[in-house]
Amino acid sequence: MLKKHPTIKKNDKVMVIAGKEKGKIGTVLKVDSEKGRLIVEKVNVVKRHAKPNPRTGQGGIIEKEASLHISNVMVVCNKCAEATRIGKRVLEDGTKIRTCRKCGEAVDA
Numbered sequence: 001m002l003k004k005h006p007t008i009k010k011n012d013k014v015m016v017i018a019g020k021e022k023g024k025i026g027t028v029l030k031v032d033s034e035k036g037r038l039i040v041e042k043v044n045v046v047k048r049h050a051k052p053n054p055r056t057g058q059g060g061i062i063e064k065e066a067s068l069h070i071s072n073v074m075v076v077c078n079k080c081a082e083a084t085r086i087g088k089r090v091l092e093d094g095t096k097i098r099t100c101r102k103c104g105e106a107v108d109a
Contacts (some may be wrong), residue, residue, distance in 0.1 A: 005032055029041050
């Protein structure tokens with residue numbers, strides 16, 4: 001089965017729309033299009049117990065962001081400052097850009 005290419009990219013500002021972290025806004029750190037998941041900065045933070053090793057240094061309880069499903073977040077438009085759907089538009093020179101469905105402003109910086 002073919003996988004759909006995600007409309008959310010790294011460094012996008014997103015809002016969580018479902019789950020225990022609903023309403024939080026953060027920046028996308030990583031997108032895994034194969035699994036349909038992404039990691040958002042300071043959202044869905046979990047605690048992991050780690051043994052001391054050369055890579056992590058001192059052991060203990062480490063807090064890190066866990067992944068969210070891509071359907072549980074929406075891109076936040078820079079102009080409207082709201083969570084919005086993403087549309088696509090082709091410019092005169094042939095380049096494709098992502099646009100806000102509410103105001104029509106380009107999401108790509």
